[in-house]
Amino acid sequence: HEGANYKNSFGYYTYSGTPPATADDIDTVHIIFPNASTTLYNHGNMQMGDKVKIGRFPAGTSIGFVLLQDAYKDGYFKTSGNKFYSDEQYNPEDLGLKRHNVLLNNVSQKTFLIGFEDIDRRPGRGSDQDFNDLVVYAQSNPVTAISPKDIPFLEENIPDRDGDDVPDDQDKYPDDEKRAYDRYYPSESVWGTLAFEDLWPNEGDYDLNDLVVSYRYKFAMSSTNGVVDLTTEFLPLAAGATMNNGFGLQLPVDPSAVSSVSGFDLSAGYIKLAPNGVESSQSKAVVIAFDNHRSVFGNTDGAINTLNSGPTINGKPITLSILFSTPLPDEFTATAPFNPFMISDLNRGREVHLVNRAPTSLADNSLFKRGADDSDPGTGRYYLTEQNRPFALDIYGPFQYPTERSPITNAYLNFAEWALSGGTKYKTWYDVTVDGNTDKSLLYNPR
Incomplete structure (x- = not known):
């Protein structure tokens, strides 16, 4: 889904262990969608359901996402504009407004929904705070490669007897909070x-x-x-x-x-x-x-x-x-x-x-x-x-x-x-x- 007036670009970066101290310390940002606009908005080419396989990653790899604001123009994208990260520490606002994405566990589809806000959230900057300017989903094989811990469920009333954030129907040990x-x-x-x-x-x-x-x-x-x-x-x-x-x-x-x-x-x-x-x-x-x-x-x-x-x-x-x-x-x-x-x-x-x-x-x-x-x-x-x-x-x-x-x-x-x-x-x-x-x-x- 896209709910933006900008032609945003969307990418990811990886790290192991502790996140990079600053955005400048990120080794490489890999672009997934140079132009994340859909055919319904901004004359883009993306359609709902389009997906990209971004590769295989060693165990223990963390993947972060970045939205490059209005970065696409005339077949090219620029890297000099505003960027908003899933690791909120890299974003420019004060502490209470740093978050630029929401992450939800779509249990029935075995996917994770990620919604981004593409404008600086400080007062007077024009943000509508709806976090739907770009909505993508992520899935992995195996499904268990992405930890669902502390990620809210998209649906309501999902059974989780042991409270480990793994739904019972996906939990090998539904009554053991230590194992999933x-x-x-x-x-x-x-x-x-x-x-x-x-x-x-x-x-x-x-x-x-x-x-x-x-x-x-x-x-x-x-x-x-x-x-x-x-x-x-x-x-x-x-x-x-x-x-x-x-x-x-x-x-x-x-x-x-x-x-x-x-x-x-x-x-x-x-x-x-x-x-x-x-x-x-x-x-x-x-x-x-x-x-x-x-x-x-x-x-x-x-x-x-x-x-x-x-x-x-x-x-x-x-x-x-x-x-x-x-x-x-x-x-x-x-x-x-x-x-x-x-x-x-x-x-x-x-x-x-x-x-x-x-x-x-x-x-x-x-x-x-x-x-x-x-x-x-x-x-x-x-x-x-x-x-x-x-x-x-x-x-x-x-x-x-x-x-x-x-x-x-x-x-x-x-x-x-x-x-x-x-x-x-x-x-x-x-x-x-x-x-x-x-x-x-x-x-x-x-x-």
Whole structure:
């Protein structure tokens, strides 16, 4: 909607964390509508319902809007005139008149309405104070990406039992004011797969099936997009190992950021926990899902689920519930899959991580540069061979791993070239449906 005599322009700007101190400190204003006038007013070209996708933004990004007063003329727009911002601190009036837009939550349409006043609101400047000079709506995908906290409802009598400003029909937790939504990684319907070689720093048989774990993370989010708690779901799939291996996860937060951890399987006696359930003596929060894979496979001996001629042993699902002391910022979700690692043969210092993921405080750093390992901690290079081959993999979705003692370089024919290129070639080397990717006789087929 447009209710203005001016040919206004409309744009947006972004920032993370604290807003810019002044309007001059805004890095860039991106113009959405150079001429926001409609066909009904001022001979514009806009029609009700016209929309522009302004892009994808990292978690934690704040988006502000700006109206450029009467900035459009003869196919051009000027930036030297009056500007009115959704961040009212940048507007010229005294404190009680600084606001130049209203923001309403249109629950039924899952949109937010933004109405602007396009004239200085001080007495004698001509403002009619109707805030309808330009009315636009904003929507996001997912809908929960925009926090509705403290935004009034457009409609009346919207049910919200817990008072968190999220309508009950959109609230995953309608009776819990601390939680409103769930987010997932990799996604609600897709689990990732982690695969490890336990003979690091040596390559060993390099079948990368010594521990194979499927995983999914669920973040419980507040109405303001804070991370209240994290649920990690781990399903052990295989353990083609003669050794006994553990599995843990390092989070990019201080140990004190965690209030409690539950759900782990610890039976081997070498893991020491702090009172809140994280591992003690760590600089970052580390949670150990299990300390001996035998325990989560029913104490089965020998190689597990890596021989096509052998039985299938179902692993015990491990679900960790990690409650945070205070909600973490939205950006925390973007750091998934975090830093998962294997503990080799009950030796706490012998950690195997994904490529270029630093070890935890309890790792034995003297193992770097031994055997086949070509790590260089000084440059951030970790857990790679001279040929750039990893000792652990993170696959989006399911992964058909090699059979026992079948090197992954033989089972997946383009793996070595992918690794040597640093991931620039054969990016779908793991896709078994692509001709020429695999020697299928060397892949494990579950019964």
